[in-house]
Amino acid sequence: MANETAPTANTQLFRPGYHGHNQISARTLGFWLYMLSDALLFTALFASYAVLDTPMNAAGGPVASQIVNPIEGFWQTIAVLGSVTCYSLATVAMKNGKRGGTAVGIIAAIVLALVFLAFGVNDLATLAAHGDGMDRSGYLSAYFVLILTHAIHMGVGILWMLVMLVQIPLFGFNDMVVARMLNLRMFWQFQATIWVCLYVYVYMIGA
Amino acid sequence: MQLQVPGPWSPLLGRLTLNAIPYENPILQVTFAVVALIGLVIVGLVLYHKKVGYLWREWLTTVDHKKIGVMYIIIGLVMLFRGFADGLLIRTQQVLANGPHAAGMLGAKHGFLPPFHFDQVYSAHGTIMILFAATPILTGFQNIVVPLQIGARDMAFPYMNAVSLWLTTAAAVLVMISLFVGDFSQAGWVGLIPLTELPYSPGVGVDYWMWAIQISSVGTTLNAINMIVTIVDMRAPGMSWFRMPVFSWTTLSTNIIGLTAFPVLGVALALLGADRYLGTHFFTAGMGGNLMLYTNLFWIWGHPEVYFLILPTFGVISEVIPAFSEKPIFGYVTMVAATFAIAGISWLVWLHHFFTMGAGPDINGFFSVATMLVGIPTGVKVFNWMFTLYRGRITYSVPMLWAMFGLFLLLVGGLTGMMLAIPAINYTVHDSVFVIAHFHCMVLMVVCAGFAGVTYWFPKLFGFKLDEGWGKAFFWTFAIGTVTVFSAMFALGFEGETRRLDWTFNTAWKPMLVVEEVGMVLYVISLVFFATMLVVSIRNRHKQRLAADPWGTSRTLEWLTPTPVPFYNYAVTPQVNTRDELAWRRKYGLENTKPDVYEDIHMPRNSGLPVILGALAGVWGFAMIWRIWWLAAISLVGIVLVVIIRSFDKNAGYHLQPAEVEAMERDLAIGAIMAEQSDRAHHHTHAEAH
Numbered sequence: 001m002a003n004e005t006a007p008t009a010n011t012q013l014f015r016p017g018y019h020g021h022n023q024i025s026a027r028t029l030g031f032w033l034y035m036l037s038d039a040l041l042f043t044a045l046f047a048s049y050a051v052l053d054t055p056m057n058a059a060g061g062p063v064a065s066q067i068v069n070p071i072e073g074f075w076q077t078i079a080v081l082g083s084v085t086c087y088s089l090a091t092v093a094m095k096n097g098k099r100g101g102t103a104v105g106i107i108a109a110i111v112l113a114l115v116f117l118a119f120g121v122n123d124l125a126t127l128a129a130h131g132d133g134m135d136r137s138g139y140l141s142a143y144f145v146l147i148l149t150h151a152i153h154m155g156v157g158i159l160w161m162l163v164m165l166v167q168i169p170l171f172g173f174n175d176m177v178v179a180r181m182l183n184l185r186m187f188w189q190f191q192a193t194i195w196v197c198l199y200v201y202v203y204m205i206g207a
Numbered sequence: 208m209q210l211q212v213p214g215p216w217s218p219l220l221g222r223l224t225l226n227a228i229p230y231e232n233p234i235l236q237v238t239f240a241v242v243a244l245i246g247l248v249i250v251g252l253v254l255y256h257k258k259v260g261y262l263w264r265e266w267l268t269t270v271d272h273k274k275i276g277v278m279y280i281i282i283g284l285v286m287l288f289r290g291f292a293d294g295l296l297i298r299t300q301q302v303l304a305n306g307p308h309a310a311g312m313l314g315a316k317h318g319f320l321p322p323f324h325f326d327q328v329y330s331a332h333g334t335i336m337i338l339f340a341a342t343p344i345l346t347g348f349q350n351i352v353v354p355l356q357i358g359a360r361d362m363a364f365p366y367m368n369a370v371s372l373w374l375t376t377a378a379a380v381l382v383m384i385s386l387f388v389g390d391f392s393q394a395g396w397v398g399l400i401p402l403t404e405l406p407y408s409p410g411v412g413v414d415y416w417m418w419a420i421q422i423s424s425v426g427t428t429l430n431a432i433n434m435i436v437t438i439v440d441m442r443a444p445g446m447s448w449f450r451m452p453v454f455s456w457t458t459l460s461t462n463i464i465g466l467t468a469f470p471v472l473g474v475a476l477a478l479l480g481a482d483r484y485l486g487t488h489f490f491t492a493g494m495g496g497n498l499m500l501y502t503n504l505f506w507i508w509g510h511p512e513v514y515f516l517i518l519p520t521f522g523v524i525s526e527v528i529p530a531f532s533e534k535p536i537f538g539y540v541t542m543v544a545a546t547f548a549i550a551g552i553s554w555l556v557w558l559h560h561f562f563t564m565g566a567g568p569d570i571n572g573f574f575s576v577a578t579m580l581v582g583i584p585t586g587v588k589v590f591n592w593m594f595t596l597y598r599g600r601i602t603y604s605v606p607m608l609w610a611m612f613g614l615f616l617l618l619v620g621g622l623t624g625m626m627l628a629i630p631a632i633n634y635t636v637h638d639s640v641f642v643i644a645h646f647h648c649m650v651l652m653v654v655c656a657g658f659a660g661v662t663y664w665f666p667k668l669f670g671f672k673l674d675e676g677w678g679k680a681f682f683w684t685f686a687i688g689t690v691t692v693f694s695a696m697f698a699l700g701f702e703g704e705t706r707r708l709d710w711t712f713n714t715a716w717k718p719m720l721v722v723e724e725v726g727m728v729l730y731v732i733s734l735v736f737f738a739t740m741l742v743v744s745i746r747n748r749h750k751q752r753l754a755a756d757p758w759g760t761s762r763t764l765e766w767l768t769p770t771p772v773p774f775y776n777y778a779v780t781p782q783v784n785t786r787d788e789l790a791w792r793r794k795y796g797l798e799n800t801k802p803d804v805y806e807d808i809h810m811p812r813n814s815g816l817p818v819i820l821g822a823l824a825g826v827w828g829f830a831m832i833w834r835i836w837w838l839a840a841i842s843l844v845g846i847v848l849v850v851i852i853r854s855f856d857k858n859a860g861y862h863l864q865p866a867e868v869e870a871m872e873r874d875l876a877i878g879a880i881m882a883e884q885s886d887r888a889h890h891h892t893h894a895e896a897h
Contacts, residue, residue: 012782014802021440026363033432037470044474059495138495141487
C-alpha cells in the first residue's frame with residue numbers, strides 16, 4: 001500500500017469543523033461542465049452541417065453561396081457582441097453594488113439580443129417564403145437547425161436575464177444571485193462564441 | 208408546419224384513439240392483467256399500511272443520495288425483468304418458428320409472434336437493457352457509494368440528483384406505457400435508418416423510442432455533471448487523488464464519457480425528430496439526406512456508451528476482489544491509468560460498428576487498430592485483478608462469485624471482440640448472432656458486476672445481508688444459463704444465423720436453438736431463486752446485527768459509517784490518512800474509534816419539485832408522441848415555470864444539533880458493538896479453518 005505509515009499521537013481520524021466544499025465554486029464547476037456538454041452538442045451539429053454542405057445534399061435546391069448573407073450576418077455579429085459587452089458592463093455595475101446600473105446593462109443586452117434574433121428569424125422566414133425552407137433539402141435542414149438551435153439558446157439566455165431582472169431587486173446581490181449572474185455571463189459569452197464560429201464557418205466560408 | 212401522418216388526428220387527442228390500445232392481442236392482455244394486478248397489490252399495500260405520507264416524505268421527495276440510488280436500482284431491476292421477458296419471447300419465438308413447417312398460432316405464420324410484434328420485442332429488449340436497466344443500476348451504485356467512499360455527506364447538487372432520477376423514471380414509464388397504448392419502435396434499439404423515418408415507420412413506435420431515450424439522456428447528463436463535481440470538490444480532507452478508491456475513479460471517468468457522449472445522442476435523435484416532426488431531410492432516403500450521418504452520430508455516442516457501462520463495473524470488481532482476497536488492489540496506479548486510457552480510446556472506435564459501410568481499407572484499418580488498442584488497458588486490468596487474487600486469502604462469497612464470473616465473461620467477450628475488430632472477419636460475421644453473443648458477454652458482465660455490487664453493498668444500506676445460500680443458487684443457475692445460451696449462440700453465428708429473425712428458416716439451427724432455450728429455462732429458475740433470496744433475507748433480517756463493516760475485510764471508506772448508514776452519512780467528516788483507509792485503521796485497531804466531539808450538520812431540505820418535473824417531462828413526452836400539441840405546450844411551459852420557481856427558493860437547508868447527532872450515533876453504536884463481537888467470533892473461526 002502506498003505510503004503506509006503507522007498512526008502516531010498526531011494522527012487525526014476525524015476532522016471536526018471541516019466545512020467541505022464551497023457551494024458557489026461547486027456550482028461554477030458544474031456550470032462549466034454543462035457548457036462542455038453544450039459545446040459537444042454544437043460540435044455534433046457543426047459536423048452534421050459539414051457533412052450535408054455538398055451540392056448533392058442540396059438536392060437541386062440552393063447551396064450555401066446562394067443563401068448566406070455575410071453583410072447581414074456582420075450586423076448580427078455586431079449585435080451579439082454588443083449584447084455581450086452590455087452584459088459584461090452589467091456585471092461591472094454588480095461588482096460596484098449598483099442595482100440600477102446592472103438592470104440597465106441587462107436590458108441593453110436583451111434589446112441587442114432581440115435585434116440579433118430579429119435578423120436571424122427574418123433571414124430564415126424569407127428563405128422559407130421562397131420555398132427554400134428546412135424541408136427543401138438535406139443542406140437546408142442542416143442550415144436551419146444549426147441556426148435555430150443557436151437562436152433557442154439565445155432565447156433561453158433572454159429568459160434567464162428576465163428572471164435576473166426580477167431577482168436582483170427582490171433579493172439584492174446575495175450569493176445565489178451573484179453566482180447566477182456569473183454563470184449567465186459565461187453562458188452568454190459562450191453563445192456569442194458559437195455565433196462567431198457559425199458566422200465564420202457558415203456565412204464567410206459559405207459565401 | 209404539421210406533417211401529414213396517416214390515420215386520424217384531432218386537436219384534442221392528437222393521434223390518440225381507442226384503436227391505440229391493443230386489446231385484441233392475447234399476450235398483451237395477459238401482460239396487462241399481471242401488471243395491473245401487481246400495481247393494485249402495491250397500491251393496496253401502501254394504502255392498507257397507511258404509507259402514502261411516508262412514501263411521499265421519505266422517498267418521492269427525498270434528496271438523499273442513498274435513497275435516490277436505491278430507487279435507481281429498483282427501476283433498473285424492474286426494467287431488467289421487463290427486458291428479460293422480452294429476451295425470453297425472442298428466444299422462444301426463434302425455437303418455435305424453426306423451419307418451413309413450423310406451426311403458427313396467435314396470428315403468426317410461424318411461432319407465436321407475428322413480425323410486427325417480434326420486431327417491437329427485440330427493439331424494446333435492446334433499448335431497455337442498455338438504457339433503462341444497466342444504466343440506472345450503475346447510476347444507482349454511483350449515487351450510493353461514491354459520496355460515502357469519498358467521505359462526503361451528499362452529492363454536490365442533491366436537488367438536481369433527484370431531478371435526474373425522476374427524468375429517468377419518466378422515460379422508463381413511457382417505455383412501459385408503449386406496451387399498452389400504441390406500440391414500440393420496430394427499428395432496433397439503434398434505430399436503423401431510414402426505417403425510423405416517417406414514410407417507413409408512420410406509427411408512434413419510433414416516437415416512443417426516441418422521446419423516452421431523449422428524456423432519460425437529459426437525466427443522465429445532469430447526473431454526470433453532479434458526479435464529476437462531487438468527486439472533484441467534495442473529497443474528505445486527506446483524500447488526495449491517488450488515495451481515492453478505484454470505484455470512484457471509474458465513476459469519474461465514466462461520467463466524463465457520459466457528459467461528452469450523451470449530447471451527441473441528443474443531437475442524433477433531435478435531428479431524427481426534426482425529420483419526423485418538421486419534415487427536414489437529415490437522414491431521409493432522397494432529398495439530400497445522408498443515412499450514414501445518423502449511423503455515425505449514433506455510434507459516436509453508442510461506443511462511448513458501452514464503456515460508460517463497463518467502466519463502473521470494472522470499478523465494482525476492483526472493490527469486490529480486494530475485499531475478498533484480503534489484499535490491496537494490485538497496481539492501483541496502472542488501474543487508474545488503464546481506466547482513463549479506455550475512456551479516451553472509447554471515442555476513437557465507433558466505426559467498428561459498421562465496417563461494412565464501405566469506408567475503404569484506410570478508415571477501416573484505423574478503426575480496426577484503434578479497437579484492438581482497447582485490449583491493452585483492459586488486459587492490464589485483468590492481470591491486475593489476477594495478481595490481486597494471487598496468494599490472497601480468498602473467500603468465495605456471493606459478490607466474489609459474481610465478480611469471478613464477470614471476469615470469465617470479460618475474457619470471452621473481449622477475445623471475440625478482438626476477432627470482430629479485424630475487418631475481414633467482421634465482414635463475414637457482420638449482423639450474425641455471433642456479434643450478438645459477443646456483446647451479450649460484455650453486457651452480462653455488467654449484469655454480473657451489478658449483482659456483485661447489489662450483494663456487496665446491500666448490508667451497508669439496509670443493515671442485513673442477503674441470504675448466502677439462495678444467493679449462491681441464484682448465481683449458479685444464472686451463470687450456467689448464461690454459458691448455455693451464449694455458447695450455443697456463438698455456434699449459431701458460425702452456422703450463419705443472422706440477427707433479428709422472427710422466422711429461423713434453417714432446420715440445421717434447431718439443436719442449438721433448443722440449447723439456447725434450455726439456458727433460458729435456467730435463467731427463469733435463477734429469477735425464482737433471486738426472488739426467494741430477497742424474501743428469505745427480508746424475513747430473516749432481524750436475526751443479524753451487523754457491524755460497520757459486515758464483511759470484516761472491506762477496505763474503503765464507505766464501510767467506516769455505521770450500518771445501516773444514517774441519513775447524514777458521517778457524523779464528523781473523517782480524515783483520510785492513506786489509500787484503503789479502513790484496512791489501515793483495522794490494521795492498527797482504530798476502526799471503531801469514534802469522534803470525541805460532535806458538531807451541527809447542515810442538511811438539504813426535501814423537495815417535491817423534482818417529482819413534478821419528472822411528471823411534466825413524462826406528460827410532455829407522451830404529448831409529443833401522440834402529437835397532442837396543446838398538452839405538449841402546457842407541459843413545456845410547466846417545466847420552465849418549475850425551474851424558475853425553484854430559482855426563487857432560497858434553498859435553505861436545516862441544521863442537526865450536535866446533541867441530536869451524538870444521540871443518534873450512540874444508538875447506532877450500541878448495535879454495532881454487539882454485532883462486532885459476534886461477527887468477530889465468526890470471522891476468527893473462519894480464518895482458522897484456512
